Amino acid sequence: MRVASLACAAAMTLAAGAGALAQTPLKVGFITTLSGPGGYLGQDIRDAFNLAIKMQGGKLGGVPVEVVVEDDGLKPGQGKQIADKMLKNDKIKLFTGIVFSNVSGAVVPDVLDAGGIYVSPNAAPSTFSGKGCNKNYYVISWQNDSLHESAGQNATELGFKTAFILAPNYQAGKDALAGFKRFFKGKIVGEIYTKLDQTDFSAELAQIRAAKPEMVFQFQPGGLGIAFLRQYQQANLNTEIPMVVAEPSLDAVTLKAVGDAALGLNVTAHWNADFDNAANKEFMAAWTKEYNRPPTYYAAQGYDTALAIGAALKETGGKVDDTDAFRKAMLKADFKSVRGNFKFGPNQHPVQDWYALKVEKGADGAPHLNTKRKIMSAYGDSFAKDCKL
Secondary structure, three states: OHHHHHHHHHHHHHHHHHHHHHOOOEEEEEEEOOOOOOHHHHHHHHHHHHHHHHHOOOEEOOEEEEEEEEEOOOOHHHHHHHHHHHHHOOOOOEEEOOOOHHHHHHHHHHHHHOOOEEEEOOOOOHHHOOOOOOOOEEEOOOOHHHHHHHHHHHHHHOOOOEEEEEEEOOHHHHHHHHHHHHHOOOEEEEEEEEOOOOOOOHHHHHHHHHHOOOEEEEOOOOHHHHHHHHHHHHOOHHHOOOEEEEHHHOOHHHHHHHHHHHOOOEEEEOOOOOOOOHHHHHHHHHHHHHHOOOOOHHHHHHHHHHHHHHHHHHHHOOOOOOHHHHHHHHOOOOOOEOOEOOEEOOOOOEEEEEEEEEEEEOOOOOEEEEEEEEEEEEEOOOOHHHOOO
16 A cells, blocks of 8 residues: 555656646747847847737747847857857757848858757848758748848839949848849949948938939848938938838838938838738737837737747647657748738748838828838749759
């Protein structure tokens, strides 16, 4: 009888231990940019990711998670060091958070080579989307070229025949100009690569004025975009030469900072705050209550990234060691995106709709981004055909 009691007690102890083990949070390595002019981009991604977890009671897909957040400072070397520490010391296998493509280029290969999983909420350079695709690499935002391809399509539909284009000299900037040119049917009368930390655009503005284009396309994310738009207005170019941009060049923070300088801008995006679907309405209400500030595209992407990961974890029971099982679950994209239609293409990048937006004055007298029309349906990207998984 005593033996039986001991066996029963042992079984109960093991069961209790197993229960405690099952509740051990899954660590998610969150490397992002939280400082400098682009710091608010990473902050929005982080805050929206954490909001999704809070809305699910501290879990994703029913699985307790612990988000380990580190600031890469927009420095590839720093991001690489953080990833190495998380992989070796913290034994983290699932990563997300990176904003900028130069950091992504330094971090993602190390994560994948170590057998880890990376889910991108933003940066999606062409180098990882075609022949360089990987079965453990997923993108929730867009492929870098595709969002600028949408701007090229919009500029063509708006009837512009000549364009002056510029972007920072790094991978995302190169993808931006390549993407715009791929879909713009007019003539490029000027093309410039700027510095990633540039704050004075007077020389570039002089070149734009001299070239006399019908329109300008620029990719200047975060604080760069604020500086460019302010100087564009100060040079009175905004009254002479219209601008067509993709969403990173005019988000909610940029719009608030530049105000009326943005009026009339044509913008393309895969998401906007005014989207009329249940998932977006729930997100907008929760975000406003939690943070009381307008969300950016980056916030929407961070939120969707958490939902996508949660959907995969729900199916795998929180396990990430079996990357094939995680991949099978992840590619189902069994979540309701705030943007509406969403699925993964053959290179594990989004297939989604793109919309034309315009900055207009609202009833409150302030400038607002208003969705005008759909310009691309169920569009993936130009590199998916080269991915063999």
